[in-house]
Amino acid sequence: MDEKTKAQIQQEAADLVAKLQPRSGKFRTISPEMDPLRLGSGWTIEDLDKPQVIIESTFGDSHPGSAGLFELVEEVRAGVAEAGGHGARYFCTDICDGEAQGHDGINYSLPSRDMIANMIEIHAKATPFDAGVFVASCDKGLPANLMDMGRINIPSIVVTGGVMDAGPDLLTLEQLGAISARYERGEISREELEFAKHNACPSCGACSFMGTASTMQVTAEALG
Incomplete structure (x- = not known):
């Protein structure tokens, strides 16, 4: 084997390693501030080298569909860790049409979907991640998360919160x-x-009738 062939093989191997390197790792090289900022957020030095997974959810005390999602977020985070990655929790809660009925609040309902989608896109684009898990339940937050799975374009899954009793x-x-x-x-x-x-x-969960929230959950699961 001549030297030129060896050099080509070595270059191909280096290119392959670069491709296999997590996307987040590449940005750590060009952004030296990233590691100390993550360490300041409670990450360990070992976490820095792991595949980084954004765990985005609509958890909040805004309504039953989102109030119970934190437990799912923690289960997702544990699963990511078990698989060798590190999960970063991000939150952008949604509103409830039921609580917005009968006053000016209902005018904020549909626009909230796009605002949530914009915020999640900001979360995922401002900091590089290798994959994402999106946890939501209801008819504005769940579509917003689905929209962002397309916008962000990283390997992702959606976890629905289920319905109340x-x-x-x-x-x-x-x-x-x-x-x-x-x-x-x-x-x-x-x-x-x-x-x-x-x-x-x-109980917590989306409204227990076949409204838009439950329909969105069924649609998301049917889409896979």
Whole structure:
């Protein structure tokens, strides 16, 4: 084997190693501030060399669909660590159409989807990541996360938060409007109205009827 052939093989091997290097590692080379900033965020020196995974979620106390997502985020983070990577948790919570009903808040509903999508894109583009896991439940946050999976274009999966339990006799939030109208007409007592209010959302999760939130979850899972 002549020297030229050896040099070609060595170059090809070097090119292959460069391709296999995590995307995040390449940016660490050109951005010396990245390592100390991550160490200051609680990362270990060993974490710096691992594949970096952004774990983006709509967790927050804004409504039941997002209030329970932190447990899923932690499970995802543990799974990433078990697989040899390091998960970085990012949060951009969403709003609830139910809480926005009847006042000016509903005007913020649809625009919030694009704002969330923009913020998640900022999270993922401002800091380089090798892969992403997107955790969301409802009909603005979940579409926003799906939009960003396309925008960011890194290996990604989506984890849906599931739906809440139904109340007694399959009571759901969807029935509250009709129940409230019955109370206004004097057909049921105040106590019956209060019972419905207190039991329509017995757990975290998206609303337990086939509304847009549950439909988005089913669609996301069907898309794979």
